[in-house]
Amino acid sequence: MIEIQNISVKLDDFKTDYSLYVDNGEWIGIIGQSGSGKSTLLNLIAGFIYADTGSIRINSMEINSMHPSERPVSCLFQENNLFPHLSVYENIAIGISPSLKLNASEKKQVQDTLNYLNLSDKSNSDIGILSGGERQRVAIGRIVLSNKKILLLDEPFSQLDPNLRIEMLNLMRKIRDEKQLTIIMVLHTPVEAVSYVDRFIQIKNGRINRNIKPAEYSLEIS
Amino acid sequence: MRKYNWLIPGLLASFLILVIIIVSLFGIIKYSSFKLILEIINDRYIQSIIYFTIYQSLISCFLSILIALPLALTIQKYVKYRLVKIVLSLAWLSFISPVIIGVFAIIKLHGISGWISGVSLFVTGEKLEYIYGFNGILIAHIFFNVPFALRMILGSLNTIPNELWRVAIQNNLNRWQLFKILEWPAIRNNILITSAIIFCLCFTSFVVVLILGGGPKYSIIEVAIYYALKIEFNIDRAVALGITQIALASFLALLILSFTKNYRIEPYTKINLKIPNLQSNNYKILTYDIFIILVGIAVFLLPIIALIVSCLKVINFYSLIGNTGLLNSLYWTIILGFSSGILSVLLSIMLLMTLKILILKYKIKWLAVMIELSGNLILILPPILLATGIFLSLRNIFNIQQIAPYVIIGINCLTTIPFSIRILGSDYIRISSIYSRLFDAYNIKGLSRILKYEIPMMRSSIATSLAISVTLSMGDLGVISLFGSTDIRTLPLYIYQSLGSYRMDNAAEGILLLLILTTSIIFIAEQIFGEKK
Amino acid sequence: MKLYIKTLLIILVSINISHSNEKLTVYTYDSFVAEWGPGPLLEEKFEKECNCDLELIGLSDGVEILTRIMYEGKNTNADVVLGLDSNLLYRARDTNLFNLHNIDITNLAISNRFDDDIFVPFDYGYFSFIYDSMSISEPPKSFDDLLQSNNLRIIIQDPRTSTPGLGLLLWIKDIYGSKAPEVWAKLGEKIVTVTPGWSEAYGLFLDGEADMVLSYTTSPAYHITYENDYRYKAAHFIEGHYEQIEVAAKLKNTQNDKIADKFLKFIISKEAQDILPTTQWMYPVILEADLPESYDQLIKIENPLRIEPEEIFLNNEQWIREWESSLSN
Known part of the structure; x- marks a missing residue:
């Protein structure tokens, strides 16, 4: 579980102060206006920004001063998740071996991941020829392979068309269930995620304003 | 239409x-005469000049990149600091300074009566003489070209999207892997293009080779053109030499450029310079970084400072x-x-x-x-x-x-x-x-x-x-x-x-x-x- | 500021136009026309005398004057050239672009060794090595001395790109003849560097990069006159010193033949010659010209050395090759 207590960092126009408690296996959708500090929360958890004060504990372990690579966390961004000069295979393989020198069992793991995500025929492809959805699948493949239990997604599907977005959400649900992942996801179009997330949290001026149950959210907007 | x-x-x-x-x-x-060109490239003396022209340009160009590269990789972490920005602006001075002034600046620092030699005289009792000769040619070409290479490499590093840095860091890439997987592909083409430009600049760098070369032992084609044109009044020969030079320079520059690769790259939407957590509190890394930046300053700023000081003395x-x-x-x-x-x-x-x-x-x-x-x-x-x-x-x-x-x-x-x-x-x-x-x-x-x-x-x-x-x-x-x-x-x-x-x-x-x-x-x-x- | 200079330029130009009927164009080199050179003073005096407009065009160096004339051929704008090096005279004459001068030059200071029907000498000097007497108490007394010395370091100019450089090459050729290559090989050990022109060499010398620099016996006079500094001296070599004579000539195709003649006469008049020693830092060609006191301090050269221009022309390329290979080991 993730316990966040009053982590604060001073940004250009405001100071954040987040407190949040997430169960293992929970899927959280973050909503809020742009500039409200949604991505900042993810950056703090991932360690791309260090908090000035407060504490972040994952399964009772304090991670606030840990290097991003040591945290049991991986990220998926809206774009630029892939190294343009590496093949699909290599982009995924980085998840277990940054040196790209894989032993037999690691090779098998990569191959399994490719199969799992229906990417095996694209294994040696150039990133440039992939469609937007395929690219995000490759990035998900890497995340799956890195075997980190907490997934932070920053509007990962907002550039895809609506049908594809639903497809990707289904894929995420399947992966979460099979790998028992905890997901915190910044949402571009929350309404689509209503039937996927366990709860929404709304962020306003660098603070968590309130928790919303998916059902309430549906009511609110309708 | x-x-x-x-x-x-x-x-x-x-x-x-x-x-x-x-x-x-x-x-x-x-x-222009084709016959004369053949005659020229069969001349042993001209052959030796051609050989040296190519040799010094390649080495100068290689060393300039070799110094600019670690400098750029280090400086990219600190570009948000005002002081570093100012140093980067000042670095242009050595690139744009007229050759004769740059050469005088180099001699004020590296010459027999220069600052470094002065320190040596104080410490060991001996003056140092290393600037006249092949060393001098290289030092000057490094002085003139490193700032340009540095800015070009920094520009390319700048195009690496922030997200990729984060992906790389999250996947625990070490320094070498960061370079190989993240940085090198982004700068590779620009390094090659910059190398080709520096190569061409060194190819015709006639004043540097004459003043710092120390004698006719080191001569380049441009000197021969100058001599044919001005002293011998032999335009035919100058043109033949010129055509030879153009052919060689373009061939070699294109050879360098042929190593460029085309990656299909997603258009980057977010470019910002906040590289996450590259700045380290690690004492060793910080010491290395400071050392590299000081070396850079010594290469392109110290000669100019030495020149300013000596000008202030006589003004x-x-x-x-x-x-x-x-x-x-x-x-x-x-x-x-x-x-x-x-x-x-x-x-x-x-x-x-x-x-x-x-x-x-x-x-x-x-x-x-x-x-x-x-x-x-x-x-x-x-x-x-x-x-x-x-x-x-x-x-x-x-x-x-x-x-x-x-x-x-x-x-x-x-x-x-x-x-x-x-x-x-x-x-x-x-x-x-x-x-x-x-x-x-x-x-x-x-x-x-x-x-x-x-x-x-x-x-x-x-x-x-x-x-x-x-x-x-x-x-x-x-x-x-x-x-x-x-x-x-x-x-x-x-x-x-x-x-x-x-x-x-x-x-x-x-x-x-x-x-x-x-x-x-x-x-x-x-x-x-x-x-x- | 800009406005000020612009108006100044306009005024200057308009003054010239209003006062002058005819224009004489003279090709010379840069340092001649600089504000501290003889150009501005000569221009003022000559324009007053001839009631004409004198346009001095400064090219990059003495060699460039001849090059430019050869490139322009008969269409040149120049009426007169000023500042050719005597070593280049054969080639200059060979162009067939210059005209006879009709001036009596038999009573000049150098008439015993220079006579020409086309080129009018206007100043001369001797090459020599300049040293700082504060750091060298016993300068070499001859070329041999210099070659034998253990730790003297010198800066010279490149004969392929500069006239003093060519001067040294001829100087050594004249003294040592066929042994010149060996002398150069030995001299090579003393050479700090070889610069493309006089300016860089002299600048480096003043910066302390070498003990001696190839220049003229008259160089110390500048330091004495303008800086009251007596430390710089010319080394007196017993083998003799090579002489450089600078000449002027008029072009065949000039439209202003009379003014050109007038100018050539003017340039060896006392009025003009008085200016040269403290602007050109060369000796005037007439004995009556005023010499500043600083010239008393200079070494006196009795029997200057010189090689005939024809011989230079015929052997130039071979000697240069010889020079290159002697210094390339």
Whole structure:
């Protein structure tokens, strides 16, 4: 579980102060206006920004001063998740071996991941020829392979068309269930995620304003 | 027909550039003889010169990149600091300083009576003599070219999207893997292009090789051209040597460029310089970083500081007041420098307007290559021969004295276009690729797209390229001394004339004034215009 | 500021136009026309005398004057050239572009060794090595001395790009003849560097990069006159010193033959010659010209050395090759 207590960092126009408690296996959708500090929360958890004060504990372990690579966390961004000069295979393989020198069992793991995500025929492809959805699948493949239990997604599907977005959400649900992942996801179009997330949290001026149950959210907007 | 309007600016700029080169060719073409070229390349002496020309250019170019690369990798972590930004702006000074002034600066630091030798004398009781000879040629070429390579590499590192840094860090890539997987692919092409440019610059670097080479043991083709043209009055030979030089330089530059690769890259939308957690509190890394940055400063800033100190020693402040000769030179330096600098940036933008559409939209590679080549052609032409060619073709039509300012502006503009294109290019293409759909959606096109949208967005790279073209032109001595008339005298010419008449104090005044002028231009451009959002 | 200079230029130009009927164009070199050179003073005096407009055009160096004339051929704008090096005279004469001068030059200071019907000498000097007497108490007394010395370091100029450089090459050739290559090989050990022109060499010398620099016996006079500094001296070599004579000539195709003649006469008049020693730092060609006191301090050269221009012309390339290979080991 993730316990966040009053982590604060001073940004250009405001100071954040987040407190949040997430169960293992929970899927959280973050909503809020742009500039409200949604991505900042993810950056703090991932360690791309260090908090000035407060504490972040994952399964009772304090991670606030840990290097991003040591945290049991991986990220998926809206774009630029892939190294343009590496093949699909290599982009995924980085998840277990940054040196790209894989032993037999690691090779098998990569191959399994490719199969799992229906990417095996694209294994040696150039990133440039992939469609937007395929690219995000490759990035998900890497995340799956890195075997980190907490997934932070920053509007990962907002550039895809609506049908594809639903497809990707289904894929995420399947992966979460099979790998028992905890997901915190910044949402571009929350309404689509209503039937996927366990709860929404709304962020306003660098603070968590309130928790919303998916059902309430549906009511609110309708 | 309207459909092809976008071709006009690039082709027009290419045409204007080629006109100057063709005018020059016209003046010397009748002297070219294939037989003489064969004779020349079979001459053992010329062969040894050719060998050395290639050898020194390759080594100089390799070392410049070798020093610029770790410097860029280190400095990228600190570019957000004001002090580092200022150091980066000052670094341009060694790139734009006139060769003769740069060489004097190097000698003030590295010479037998230079600072380093002085320290050695104090410590060991012996002076050091290492600057005259092959070392000196290399040190000078590193001094002149590292800042350029540094800025080019930093520019490419800048295009690595923030997300990729995060992915890399999250996946625990070590320093070598970061370089191999993240940084090298981003800078590879630019390093090769920059290498080709530096290679060409060293290929014709005649004053450096003569003064610091220590004697005729080290000679380059350009010296032989100069000798044939001016002392022997043998244009045929000069042209044959020139053609040999052009063939070699273009072959080798293209060879270097053939290693470039095309990656299909997603257009980057977010470029910012906040590299997550690269800054380390690790004591060892910090020490290494500081060491590398100090080495950089020693390479490109210390010689200039040594020069300033020695100028301040001999300068006579009283004689400065009312020195109309100096002020008149300042006036011409500003007029000619800004004219050719502005023209250079204009032509570069015109070239890029067409280039970006060719590259991004139509993917007509050969035409793109031709247009880009026209802007860079000047790099492989022997400067003395180019100027002589122009002189020979124009002298029957015009009074050279009367058109001198225009010729000077034209040639200097041409010499700076390759650098303007480099500085502007990646920024322009990046901005176009990000916003092209937006522009199309709102039907923003033609001149208003360029003037109201693209140029304001490229503000900082335009400021830099303008500053560099202007200050590079201001430092010209070669063209102005060939075409200058009595009325037109720029600061470098003033400095050279002073040196030629025992007047070290006047030379020092000129050097300081030129340094103040160029520093202010670069500073205003980069630290004020380039910074505003 | 700009406005000020612009108006100044306009006024200057308009004054010239209003006062002058005819214009004489003279090609010379840069340092001649600089404000501290003889150009401005000569121009003022000559324009007053001839009621004409004298236009001095400064080219990059003495070699460039001839090059430019050869490139321009018969269409040249120049009426007169000023500042050719005597070593280049054969080639200059060979162009057939210059005209006879019709001036009596038999009573000049150098008439015992220079006579020519085309070229009018206007100043001369001797090459020598300059040293700083504060750091060298016993300068070499001959070329042999210099070659034998252990730790003297010198800076010279490149004969392929500069006239003093060519001067040294001829100097050594004249003394040592066929042994010149060996002398150069030995001299090579003393050479710090070889610069493209005089300016760089002298600048480096003043910066302390070498003990001696190839220059003229008259160089110390500048330091004495303008800096009251007596430390710089010319080393007196017993083998003799090579002489450089600078000449002027008029072009065949000049439209202003009379004024050109007038100018050539003027340039060897006392009025003009008085100016040269403290602007050109060379000796005037007439004995009556005023010499500043600083010239008393200079070494006196009795029997200057000189090689005939024709011989230079015929052997130039071979000697240069010889020079290159002797210094390339």
